[in-house]
Amino acid sequence: xxxxxxxxxxxxxxxxxxxxxxxxxxxxxxxxxxxxxxxxxxxxxxxxxxxxxxxxxxxxxxxxxxxxxxxxxxxxxxxxxxxxxxxxxxxxxxxxxxxxxxxxxxxxxxxxxxxxxxxxxxxxxxxxxxxxxxxxxxxxxxxxxxxxxxxxxxxxxxxxxxxxxxxxxxxxxxxxxxxxxxxxxxxxxxxxxxxxxxxxxxxxxxxxxxxxxxxxxxxxxxxxxxxxxxxxxxxxxxxxxxxxxxxxxxxxxxxxxxxxxxxxxxxxxxxxxxxxxxxxxxxxxxxxxxxxxxxxxxxxxxxxxxxxxxxxxxxxxxxxxxxxxxxxxxxxxxxxxxxxxxxxxxxxxxxxxxxxxxxx
Amino acid sequence: xxxxxxxxxxxxxxxxxxxxxxxxxxxxxxxxxxxxxxxxxxxxxxxxxxxxxxxxxxxxxxxxxxxxxxxxxxxxxxxxxxxxxxxxxxxxxxxxxxxxxxxxxxxxxxxxxxxxxxxxxxxxxxxxxxxxxxxxxxxxxxxxxxxxxxxxxxxxxxxxxxxxxxxxxxxxxxxxxxxxxxxxxxxxxxxxxxxxxxxxxxxxxxxxxxxxxxxxxxxxxxxxxxxxxxxxxxxxxxxxxxxxxxxxxxxxxxxxxxxxxxxxxxxxxxxxxxxxxxxxxxxxxxxxxxxxxxxxxxxxxxxxxx
Numbered sequence: 021x022x023x024x025x026x027x028x029x030x031x032x033x034x035x036x037x038x039x040x041x042x043x044x045x046x047x048x049x050x051x052x053x054x055x056x057x058x059x060x061x062x063x064x065x066x067x068x069x070x071x072x073x074x075x076x077x078x079x080x081x082x083x084x085x086x087x088x089x090x091x092x093x094x095x096x097x098x099x100x101x102x103x104x105x106x107x108x109x110x111x112x113x114x115x116x117x118x119x120x121x122x123x124x125x126x127x128x129x130x131x132x133x134x135x136x137x138x139x140x141x142x143x144x145x146x147x148x149x150x151x152x153x154x155x156x157x158x159x160x161x162x163x164x165x166x167x168x169x170x171x172x173x174x175x176x177x178x179x180x181x182x183x184x185x186x187x188x189x190x191x192x193x194x195x196x197x198x199x200x201x202x203x204x205x206x207x208x209x210x211x212x213x214x215x216x217x218x219x220x221x222x223x224x225x226x227x228x229x230x231x232x233x234x235x236x237x238x239x240x241x242x243x244x245x246x247x248x249x250x251x252x253x254x255x256x257x258x259x260x261x262x263x264x265x266x267x268x269x270x271x272x273x274x275x276x277x278x279x280x281x282x283x284x285x286x287x288x289x290x291x292x293x294x295x296x297x298x299x300x301x302x303x304x305x306x307x308x309x310x311x312x313x314x315x316x317x318x319x320x321x322x323x324x325x326x327x328x329x330x331x332x333x334x335x336x337x338x339x340x341x342x343x344x345x346x347x348x349x350x351x352x353x354x355x356x357x358x359x360x361x362x363x364x365x366x367x368x369x370x371x372x373x374x375x376x377x378x379x380x
Numbered sequence: 381x382x383x384x385x386x387x388x389x390x391x392x393x394x395x396x397x398x399x400x401x402x403x404x405x406x407x408x409x410x411x412x413x414x415x416x417x418x419x420x421x422x423x424x425x426x427x428x429x430x431x432x433x434x435x436x437x438x439x440x441x442x443x444x445x446x447x448x449x450x451x452x453x454x455x456x457x458x459x460x461x462x463x464x465x466x467x468x469x470x471x472x473x474x475x476x477x478x479x480x481x482x483x484x485x486x487x488x489x490x491x492x493x494x495x496x497x498x499x500x501x502x503x504x505x506x507x508x509x510x511x512x513x514x515x516x517x518x519x520x521x522x523x524x525x526x527x528x529x530x531x532x533x534x535x536x537x538x539x540x541x542x543x544x545x546x547x548x549x550x551x552x553x554x555x556x557x558x559x560x561x562x563x564x565x566x567x568x569x570x571x572x573x574x575x576x577x578x579x580x581x582x583x584x585x586x587x588x589x590x591x592x593x594x595x596x597x598x599x600x601x602x603x604x605x606x607x608x609x610x611x612x613x614x615x616x617x618x619x620x621x622x623x624x625x626x627x628x629x630x631x632x633x634x635x636x637x638x639x640x641x642x643x644x645x646x647x648x649x650x651x652x653x654x655x656x657x658x659x660x661x662x663x664x665x666x667x668x669x670x671x672x673x674x675x676x677x678x679x680x681x682x683x684x685x686x
Contacts, residue, residue: 093587093589097588107582170590
């Protein structure tokens, strides 16, 4: 039995459906992420789980028992708020002790647990400091410690890394993974940052306009997106409208505006089906026009521009068929950072297995 | 270097043009009079009011160089003055507590109303200031008077349970009603200003972490509103302590407060030095109360859990 079941939940605000028929099963001990653009309903779902809001339709079950009508203060679910919401008139230790105090834990146990959790987030020396004396990252860790200290069944994290700078973010991500593994508490993490979701989660639910588009492990989500939205939202991808010319032997022949392409095909696709062809930029190889790698697909074009980002260079290529194409080149060749220049004639090649056909 | 120096000179000039006038005003009309009051409290009264001269007029003697501790000795020689001080403190304390009890729910209600409605509600709180203070106090004479509906209903109810009729007007009760009525907005406004700034996420966090409504109030809202409570309390307590008009109009003969006493010394018995002494004592009492409140506020921090 899953720890948290969300069954066919709908929540409307006036005419606007923030959530529409959402169903999810979240397992105990999982690091589960709700990923989506702002306004997709992920925060609404989080508030339903916390109990600050009730669904119009459907139900939520924790350990198989319905959560309906149970006030937030009585749910074994704690939240790490985006703004941290630390109590400004309490020291770090008193902030962290708050949920234990509310649960009526004896004083010696409270003290021991506060000690342990502050140790886990490396804030023992700040126990007597007030929130206004802490840096952003420290506040974040206090909020995390406060959410974890009473060992909730589920810890909800509402974009907790949103206010941190890039470097601190990476540090906190590593801390989060480590901490989640140590305490074994189920994390439900909300974010709009796909890199964060991919790096942290066991499973990710991609949400869009109040619905769930796909629930999967990070590598499946990236490598085998189910539809155009997921493919486009996670990472960077080349997408071209196409029609299936011939389907057979797990291989599709597709017609696109750029010419014919071969791609791996799922069994149920028949000739005449319309959809999109998708290819990750790192799957394509760029070669000079006179060179050939002998891969299944080859398209000619010209370098429009390139973005050098240190480890890789992203080339934007105007294909002869008219579309713009993105391809990555790792800068691992010694002594070279620039393989092609703006305006150079090039060709892109990729093997059939690297692409994806996304049915409409 | 030159530019920097000129910059500072100009900054200094700006600072003085902005802060100078109010500073001069306070110096001339607050600090200097206070000092004069302190000096006056150590002098003898003049024959027809005012102060006795420091330098002997021809043919008259000046006692002890014109300075004396007699006014202070007189203050402590008769318990009546301490009694009036204690009664004034009690009235001020009671008024402050009642104002707080009435103002807190109101301020909380305004602070948690939709933004559009808040300004209107604040306007309603300060609307009484639009009519004259004395007229509003005189209005209470009618409301509390023996012929008023309120008195009639109350005394009929008392008669039913066999209690002798009471007089509402010209009593400590009437004084308290007047004090609370006049000073209530001074408690509501600082409280509202404080409560309105509270981050609603704090209450959500407290609820999320297991706090019920009552606990949320006492552990989050109330401690965070203490600065508002203290400024509101100061704005009620201090004026009530020096108030003379309300006891004059609504109080009985036994309801004299410090304010009435001081007014009487200057306008009635024309004993300026003793009036000054009473004023100085009042100031000292207020300062002692403020120090006490500050000490309580500092003790607010409890023990930690680590």
